[in-house]
Amino acid sequence: MCTYATITTSLAGSAKGPESAWFKVTDGTVYFDHPVHNMAADHTLNIDFTNPEKGPGARVAVELTAASARELAAAIEAALASAPAALTAA
């Protein structure tokens, strides 16, 4: 199915690509739906890192299987937890 479900969040960061150029990331979109490229599954956890002010092409997209998305989420939490709290407060 097209799940329609979409979670959006504001982000403060940078991402690389397309064309190997860095750009400022202001928004993130997370959804579990049909992939465009990762045909390992009918549905994948998709994340778009975007900057809408720069247009639809300012996007870094990832499509992960559900299991690998959970591993990524755990890895992000673990990496943040491993750093001194003073560095990750902001």
Next chain:
Amino acid sequence: MSDSLTADTIRTSGHNADEIEIYLARPQTPGPRGGVVVIHHLPGYDRSTKEIVRHFAELGYDAAMPNLYSREGFDSSPDDAAAAARAKGGVPDEQLIGDVAASAAYLRALDSSNGKVGVIGYCSGGRQAVLSACNVGLDAAVDCYGAFVTGTPPEGFPLKVTNLVDQLPNLKCPLLGLFGNDDSYPSPAQVDELEQILSDLGKPHQFHRYDGAGHAFFSVDRPAYRPEAAVDGWEQIENFYKTNLGG
């Protein structure tokens, strides 16, 4: 029957007089013939759906697919445009109706037209095909596994999708429904509900349901592809349009 066809992207006015692009495929033989509006799925105006548009031209119809994400800019790749539209909440129903109406009008204005136009949609487009058939003057509609024609979207859905139960009394043309019995959205129970409502309303319809098939069984480039269901489904579509569009 000739299989020679042309395919092109044209621009026209859609809902609210917005400029939209339409992927148009036409047989090279003279008319008159029917037209088909193809509604793409949520991932967008992509290569696989354009192949479906050409398939309809090969079957003898003028076929048009509006880019529902035209407002995101014509230079964007289909997947980037789909992502941008999704982040904004998706395509409003009113806009969809306007773009389909414009596409149908474009097809009817072709010198090859016999005046009849059908619609077909896949996945989210299945719901939108039914929505179009309730609001636009069309001659036949095909719903391929559209979710939320009946049933209730889960709570907390960020995209504002409603079911179409209150609109079904306005269905203006025969409806062909093609569903996989392993699908959850729509579930077999939701398809039962739709079939019952249409029967109660006296709306002409025919449904075909396939064992061993789930959602998106027509998608040749996805794991969900089920050749047996897809081949039979195409035959059902061909016969349905031949009857209702004079193909």
